Amino acid sequence: MLCTMLLMMCFVYGHGSQPHIILIVADDLGWNDVSFHGSDQIPTPNIDQLAYEGVILFNYYVEHICTPTRSALLTGRHPIQTGLFHGTIGAADPYGLRPNETTIAECLHELGYSNHMVGKWHLGHFAEEYIPIRRGFDTTFGYYLGKEDYFDHTSTVFANKQYLWGFDFHKNGEVYKPVFGQYSTEIFTEKAESIIRNHVNSKKPLFLYLPYQAVHSANEDQLLQAPQKYIDRFPHIDVKKRKMYAAMVSALDDGIGNVTKALKSTGLYENSVIIFTTDNGGPVCGFDGNCASNEPLRGSKRTLWEGGVRGVGLVNSPLLEKPGRVSEDLIHVCDWFPTIYHLAGGNSSTLKNLYGVNQWDTVSSGKQSPRLEILHNIDTVGNYSALRVGDYKLVVNSLYPDKWNDWYPTEGQGKVNPDPRATVVHCPNKPTNASTNCQPFKAPCLFNIKLDPCEYNNVADIYPDITSEMKARLDEILPTVVPAANKDKDMNSDPKLHGGNWVPWIKQTGTNHV
Numbered sequence: 284m285l286c287t288m289l290l291m292m293c294f295v296y297g298h299g300s301q302p303h304i305i306l307i308v309a310d311d312l313g314w315n316d317v318s319f320h321g322s323d324q325i326p327t328p329n330i331d332q333l334a335y336e337g338v339i340l341f342n343y344y345v346e347h348i349c350t351p352t353r354s355a356l357l358t359g360r361h362p363i364q365t366g367l368f369h370g371t372i373g374a375a376d377p378y379g380l381r382p383n384e385t386t387i388a389e390c391l392h393e394l395g396y397s398n399h400m401v402g403k404w405h406l407g408h409f410a411e412e413y414i415p416i417r418r419g420f421d422t423t424f425g426y427y428l429g430k431e432d433y434f435d436h437t438s439t440v441f442a443n444k445q446y447l448w449g450f451d452f453h454k455n456g457e458v459y460k461p462v463f464g465q466y467s468t469e470i471f472t473e474k475a476e477s478i479i480r481n482h483v484n485s486k487k488p489l490f491l492y493l494p495y496q497a498v499h500s501a502n503e504d505q506l507l508q509a510p511q512k513y514i515d516r517f518p519h520i521d522v523k524k525r526k527m528y529a530a531m532v533s534a535l536d537d538g539i540g541n542v543t544k545a546l547k548s549t550g551l552y553e554n555s556v557i558i559f560t561t562d563n564g565g566p567v568c569g570f571d572g573n574c575a576s577n578e579p580l581r582g583s584k585r586t587l588w589e590g591g592v593r594g595v596g597l598v599n600s601p602l603l604e605k606p607g608r609v610s611e612d613l614i615h616v617c618d619w620f621p622t623i624y625h626l627a628g629g630n631s632s633t634l635k636n637l638y639g640v641n642q643w644d645t646v647s648s649g650k651q652s653p654r655l656e657i658l659h660n661i662d663t664v665g666n667y668s669a670l671r672v673g674d675y676k677l678v679v680n681s682l683y684p685d686k687w688n689d690w691y692p693t694e695g696q697g698k699v700n701p702d703p704r705a706t707v708v709h710c711p712n713k714p715t716n717a718s719t720n721c722q723p724f725k726a727p728c729l730f731n732i733k734l735d736p737c738e739y740n741n742v743a744d745i746y747p748d749i750t751s752e753m754k755a756r757l758d759e760i761l762p763t764v765v766p767a768a769n770k771d772k773d774m775n776s777d778p779k780l781h782g783g784n785w786v787p788w789i790k791q792t793g794t795n796h797v
Contacts, residue, residue, distance in 0.1 A: 288398020301395065301488040301628050302602060303555040305546070306619070308356070309535060310349065310403060313575030313709075315693060316498075316532055320595065322576070322703040323697035329540030330597075331702065332482070333557060336644050337599030339609045343404050343577050344657050345563055345594035346670075347586050347615045349405050349429055351660070352562040353494070357386045357418075357761045358473060359620025359639035360372045361658060362372060363760070366768030369664040372407050374785060375772040379407010380418075383442055384503050387620050388419030388490065396625045396756075397421055397487040402494035405429045409776065410789045416456040420492070424474050426451045426460075426605045428785060432501050433467045433508040437784060442772045449778020451785040458784045467496045468531070471516070472538035475543040479770055483549045493542070494562075497535040498528060498575070506572035509534055522695035524574035556600040556626055558619060560660065564591040567691040576693040581738040583687045587659045587669035587678060589692075589738060603650045609706050612652035618642045641726070643720040661760060663670035664767050667723075670757055674733040675746075677753040684724045690717075710737035727754055 299575035314320055317327045319334040345351040350371040351362040358380070362368035365384055372379055380386075388398045390763035400420045407413040407426035415423045428451050431438035436452040452459050462470055475493050482489045500506040509530035514532055520526040539559070565575025566584040575584070582588025594616070594635075600606075612723040617639030624641075631641040638658075646649040659669035667680035681688060690713075701707075711734065714720070721728035727741040729750045743750045776788050 290671040292432070293392060295467050299396075299557075302600070302626055303489040304396075304623055304626060305491045305542070305555060305557045306356075306493065306623070307539060307542070307557065307559045308353075308402070309561045309595070310494070310496060310499040311560070311563065311566055311573060311575060312532070312535075312620075313567070314590065314593060314595060315576040315578045315579045316528075316565060316582050317407070318702055319705055321707040322694065323701050324498040324517075325527070327532065327536040329536045329543065333543065333559060333599040334538070334597040335607065337557070337597050337606055338603060339375065340596035340598070340614055340646075341611045341706055343560070343594050343596035343614045344592050344659065345561060345596075347563050347587055347591040347660065350561050353404075353406055354380050354384075355615075355617045355638070356560070356619055357388070357635070358384050359387070359637040360384065361515050361617055361638035362766040363658070363661055364638060366765045368660055369662050369762070369767040369769055371429050373442065373772065374440040374583055375439060375447065375776040376770060377773045377789060378768045378770045378777075379409065379413040381768070382412045382417075387419045387623055388492065390419075390624055390629065391490045392419050392421075394629055396490045396491070396494070396627060397482065397485055398490045398628055400480060400492045400494075401425055401471050401643065402492075403429075403496055404494075408785070409773070409788055411456075411787045413454070414787060415560065415626075421626075422455055422478075424454050425494075426475045426496070427453065430501060432505070433466055433496060433714075436462060436467070437505075438504070439502045440685075440777075443566065443573050443774055446464055447777050448786045449781070449783050458782075458786065460776055462501070464509075466534070468534040468538050470540050470664060473543050479545040480549055492621070495535055495538065497538075498531040498573075499573050502564070503572070507531065507574070519672040519698035520695040522568075522574070524568060524572075525693075525695040538681055553601050556598065556602060558599050558616055558623075559595075559599075561595045563620065563631050564589075564593065567687075568694045570687065573772045574694055575689065578693050579690065579708055579737050581688070581690050583619045583691065586682060586687050587667065588688065589659050589732070589736060589797050592659050598646050602647070604624065608649065610646060610649070612642075612645050613654045613657055614645070614652060615639065615654065615657050615715075618654070648758045656756075658760060661757065661764050663733055663764050664769070668757055670753055671732065672753055672756065674731050675749055675753065675758070676730045676732050676738075677721045677750065678721070678728045678730070678759065679754070688718075708736050711735055711739060713737070713739050729753070
């Protein structure tokens, strides 16, 4: 394994100095769904406190959908390197994050960490070697698929013209039924708190990977779900879906607050690093039955517009040299792997074949990011791509030529006065031809994201040299894209063949699965 080979080359901090690392992931959280970005609908005081007392990541990018981001987060490798760049892994799909891909949990295990995962996996479960308990975690508690009911933890999917339905909750690789009827955000929080409290007397540093279900939509019969106590917090929002979505965000914020309190009450916080990220931009109202807001950014989840890939992100830690500030440096979700590895005592310069770079000096001290370029994606199946170099972004083709390419205002009424400390996106005046001056499926579009973060003005014709250079850069990267890992659905996954549960259905055959 990568980390085993590197261990002899690593500088490891002395006993007691390796920080506890808490990696929290929100699912489908929109840019404008946290009050530290200026939301006047949804107060997020606990997330805000982490942001204002830590470092807000203002030019932080994730991938446009769940599976690609989660693979990038855990391996430090771009989805074009792992074959997970096209779509998400479905419940009946016989592929996943290949076992020969090294996860950050495996690396941290080699560096002496106690590793725990609580929440959503979504990186494949068709064979035993793909499930999280086999990927470097000492304990796991959560679900394998991309979505499910928040209370009964069943997932309904449509595959090969029929519906498949089954229970999807697992503890350490085994089906776990006692959580039936309990709201996932609350039980994930309670489990995380328990792990933290039980770790107090451990001699090992803690790695807690906490990818919440919130605020992804659930099954088709009830897409948005929250306990009534959270819904009651938003009488001012008159759009039902947005009200329910706000309740889900509020439950998430409470959960993160409780996890933070547990760290502080146990004394672990003083030697902890908390990283908070969304997995992609928000699915705007009408997309996937959800009702997120990326305002004022363009686009939605599943697109390569800023609304799809510019992520909510922050770092909070007493170990930060310069906290209480906003970082405008370019940071990509792949960067967490080498950054965490460095924090844990590893020598990140010895890591090979990663897309990620160590960003700790940038985050902690405000030093300039070593990253000048971010590849948003090259999808060789869908034939669309986007690249940012410095201030400029090139968009080639589009996943949705006829929809989700616009600007979507926040649904419902606002109430809360935006915090004057909020870090908001400032856009130029919107031209009348904003919706028509860029048609990426006809010709590449170029934007200056620093001056025009809302992607109003296509400047490809004004700067043809930059457009040509960036297109050439995409052409240069293209041969490095590995084949897509996607495979046809396998109906042997049907839960009715497995006691009504979503579980691995193919016997292990080593590490040659695709």
